Structure formats: structure tokens, C-alpha cells
Amino acid sequence: DTEVTQTPKHLVMGMTNKKSLKCEQHMGHRAMYWYKQKAKKPPELMFVYSYEKLSINESVPSRFSPECPNSSLLNLHLHALQPEDSALYLCASSQRDRGGSDTQYFGPGTRLTVL
Amino acid sequence: RKEVEQDPGPFNVPEGATVAFNCTYSNSASQSFFWYRQDCRKEPKLLMSVYSSGNEDGRFTAQLNRASQYISLLIRDSKLSDSATYLCVVGADKFYFGSGTKLNVKP
Numbered sequence: 001d002t003e004v005t006q007t008p009k010h011l012v013m014g015m016t017n018k019k020s021l022k023c024e025q026h027m028g029h030r031a032m033y034w035y036k037q038k039a040k041k042p043p044e045l046m047f048v049y050s051y052e053k054l055s056i057n058e059s060v061p062s063r064f065s066p067e068c069p070n071s072s073l074l075n076l077h078l079h080a081l082q083p084e085d086s087a088l089y090l091c092a093s094s095q096r097d098r099g100g101s102d103t104q105y106f107g108p109g110t111r112l113t114v115l
Numbered sequence: 116r117k118e119v120e121q122d123p124g125p126f127n128v129p130e131g132a133t134v135a136f137n138c139t140y141s142n143s144a145s146q147s148f149f150w151y152r153q154d155c156r157k158e159p160k161l162l163m164s165v166y167s168s169g170n171e172d173g174r175f176t177a178q179l180n181r182a183s184q185y186i187s188l189l190i191r192d193s194k195l196s197d198s199a200t201y202l203c204v205v206g207a208d209k210f211y212f213g214s215g216t217k218l219n220v221k222p
Binding site: 056103107 | 145146147149156157158159160161164202204205206207208209210211212213214215
């Protein structure tokens, strides 16, 4: 089973709100990723966790704060977002973070709207 | 220069047609190659990995040319359900995505 789940499916938040996105996988994968995707653009990498440690931060603004509580879970905490942060946020996982060798499997995404 | 380049299309083809997409990559140290399919407002789904010897899965054939640094995807006997955006993904130090090629298969 190659399933990555994400909650919520949709999220509308104001610029002063604090919210969190959640991602879960039970494939025993040890690498997990957050991507942001705007309409008609490819996914843009935000963060990579490898063995529950942050290994890549693609210079993402601090209003996005990732957390990996255990090997199956990945959160993305949101605070003081801007309307331009509205996008589809995708979580992915792969067996290992071997510099892009293993296949990534994507969750269905959270569609975020910031008002 | 982008790490991975794809023709954005759209490719508009009739049902039953054969269509080919190409993708070029700039990093000669790239190790892994994939085609993903993404439907509108959905997540990317793995279509196939691409191996040096080339590989086929039903109507889909993927090829890798390391010398010229490109990968290709051939779809034979196109179906309406093949309409989607096809993303070329190359793994090096991390994963690099092409901008995607949109395919519209018409009746």
C-alpha cells in the first residue's frame, strides 16, 4: 500500500490565524517532504526530513514551521501567512532520503486559502 | 538554466493517437528518473520510473538517454483518460521537477 494521507483537505485561514497541516504514512518510509504547488506550476520543495531530522530547508519563510514528531508523521505549522501563500501543499514520502534516488509517493494535498 | 526542462504543451491529440514527450536535464550526476501524472487539482501520481535499458508498461514506454541527458515518454493508443499533465522528475542531490506537459486527448 503506497498511501500518504493528509488532513485537512481544504483550509481557509486569516492572516492572523495559526493552523497546522498534517501528513501520515505507514509504509516505513524514513524520508518525508513538504512541497508547495501553485496553479499550473510544478511542486516546489520546501522541507525534507530524513530519519526525523530536518535535512533540507529551501529558504522557506519562518511563518512555515515543520515538525516531525515520529517516523510516520509530518506536520506543517502555519502562522501569519500572506495571501500569496495560498496554494496546494503536498506531502510526500520515500524509503530513504538518498539524494533523490528513491521513488516519492505523494499525499492528496491540502488546498490552502489565505484571506 | 532550469535543472529539468519540458515542453509545456498543450498537446492536443485524437483518441488512438501516439504521443511522445521529451524532457532534458542538466546535471550529468543525476541518478534516478521518473514520470508522474497529475490530474487537475490532484496530487502527482507515479506513472513509471525510467531505467537505462528503457521500460514499458502497457501502452507507456519510457526511455533514458544518459549521453544526451534526456528522457522520453511514449503513449500509444491514447485514451480520453490519459488527459492530464505529465511531470518529468529527476533525482540528483534532491528531486527536480520539470514544469509539466499538458496532454488533451479528444474524442
